[in-house]
Amino acid sequence: MKSTSGDSTTINIPESRNKTVAKGETPYVRIQAAHPMHDQKGGWKKGISIFDFILRLGATAAALGAAIAMGSSEQTLPFFTQFFQFQASYDDLPTFMFFVIGMGIVGAYLVLSLPFSIVTIVRPHAVAPRLLLLIFDTLALTLNTSCAASAAAIVYLAHNGNSDANWLAICQQFGDFCQQSSGAVVSAFVAVVIFVILILMSASALRKV
Amino acid sequence: MKSTSGDSTTINIPESRNKTVAKGETPYVRIQAAHPMHDQKGGWKKGISIFDFILRLGATAAALGAAIAMGSSEQTLPFFTQFFQFQASYDDLPTFMFFVIGMGIVGAYLVLSLPFSIVTIVRPHAVAPRLLLLIFDTLALTLNTSCAASAAAIVYLAHNGNSDANWLAICQQFGDFCQQSSGAVVSAFVAVVIFVILILMSASALRKV
Numbered sequence: 001m002k003s004t005s006g007d008s009t010t011i012n013i014p015e016s017r018n019k020t021v022a023k024g025e026t027p028y029v030r031i032q033a034a035h036p037m038h039d040q041k042g043g044w045k046k047g048i049s050i051f052d053f054i055l056r057l058g059a060t061a062a063a064l065g066a067a068i069a070m071g072s073s074e075q076t077l078p079f080f081t082q083f084f085q086f087q088a089s090y091d092d093l094p095t096f097m098f099f100v101i102g103m104g105i106v107g108a109y110l111v112l113s114l115p116f117s118i119v120t121i122v123r124p125h126a127v128a129p130r131l132l133l134l135i136f137d138t139l140a141l142t143l144n145t146s147c148a149a150s151a152a153a154i155v156y157l158a159h160n161g162n163s164d165a166n167w168l169a170i171c172q173q174f175g176d177f178c179q180q181s182s183g184a185v186v187s188a189f190v191a192v193v194i195f196v197i198l199i200l201m202s203a204s205a206l207r208k209v
Numbered sequence: 210m211k212s213t214s215g216d217s218t219t220i221n222i223p224e225s226r227n228k229t230v231a232k233g234e235t236p237y238v239r240i241q242a243a244h245p246m247h248d249q250k251g252g253w254k255k256g257i258s259i260f261d262f263i264l265r266l267g268a269t270a271a272a273l274g275a276a277i278a279m280g281s282s283e284q285t286l287p288f289f290t291q292f293f294q295f296q297a298s299y300d301d302l303p304t305f306m307f308f309v310i311g312m313g314i315v316g317a318y319l320v321l322s323l324p325f326s327i328v329t330i331v332r333p334h335a336v337a338p339r340l341l342l343l344i345f346d347t348l349a350l351t352l353n354t355s356c357a358a359s360a361a362a363i364v365y366l367a368h369n370g371n372s373d374a375n376w377l378a379i380c381q382q383f384g385d386f387c388q389q390s391s392g393a394v395v396s397a398f399v400a401v402v403i404f405v406i407l408i409l410m411s412a413s414a415l416r417k418v
Contacts, residue, residue, distance in 0.1 A: 192351060
């Protein structure tokens with residue numbers, strides 16, 4: 001920026017925006033005028049941050065709950081043959097193992113993301129923590145959705161079977177196991193919905209208004 | 210900001226920044242200086258928009274390709290009994306039907322989103338079309354990931370079977386069918402990766418710098 005300096009003897013006639021500053025006055029520019037609007041925007045963003053934190057707590061509960069429910073799903077049938085005991089547990093099915101590990105990772109990420117969410121409450125205008133949360137939320141959403149959807153496909157198969165592929169429904173024998181894994185899948189989908197809301201809120205808070 | 214004011218006779222020694230504006234001078238501030246940077250930012254956003262459009266074309270191809278590959282997967286075994294002909298097609302498995310419908314919806318959405326992507330190229334600073342794309346991209350990502358992951362779970366089961374649940378691998382008989390559905394799943398995951406990149410790019414273009 002440059003300012004041209006006039007001589008003290010000549011009289012400059014400013015044509016454009018300089019008219020307001022008369023000769024001999026002390027010119028100063030009020031840049032305070034923007035502040036009330038700025039504060040208002042900050043309040044709105046702070047509200048989003050607080051809501052983000054609460055939703056994040058809910059998602060943490062849903063994700064960890066899903067992982068624990070699936071991880072503890074186990075059922076042993078009360079009858080057994082000489083060679084074999086009928087038992088179902090989550091590690092019989094690779095998809096359910098993927099579910100437990102994936103939802104554990106998502107839950108751990110959510111716990112670790114809570115401090116960053118607090119940072120956005122304290123400093124509503126900071127762009128970096130919000131963008132960081134948005135990036136990792138998107139990745140966690142993908143992992144969470146894969147876990148939930150693949151487990152849902154297997155749970156559906158366990159409930160209904162498939163006559164064309166000659167896969168029998170195992171839920172007739174292992175009712176409790178199926179119930180528990182179905183509950184875990186529902187809980188994982190709750191976490192998916194919360195993640196979508198979190199991402200949309202972060203994006204709307206990031207945009208310049 | 211510094212302004213040097215040279216009088217021809219006196220030498221001003223500016224102490225604070227207000228002092229530089231001497232009595233009788235015409236002070237004016239160039240606020241034009243911000244404009245080139247603004248344009249530069251616009252160019253950067255325009256680049257992101259163009260890249261967004263190209264990636265969106267790729268995601269459209271991947272999604273529609275996945276839907277068509279899965280939808281046309283069909284195999285009839287060359288031997289048959291008196292009552293039964295061995296045939297496998299995508300509509301034998303509900304998960305594969307969900308895949309075809311879901312990926313069709315995602316592909317249709319991607320085609321419809323192309324004009325909005327062009328709008329962001331023409332007007333790089335417009336917030337509304339970008340935010341709209343981000344919201345629907347997030348929803349489409351969720352649908353796309355569910356389709357891909359649930360079909361992957363079933364394809365894995367078809368390849369490997371599960372001895373604990375007594376589900377046999379059907380890929381030994383229906384090799385071509387499995388190959389084609391596996392290809393469709395891979396293509397769907399390519400679309401998932403592109404969606405994640407699209408969302409992250411939209412978010413970084415939305416943020417105020």
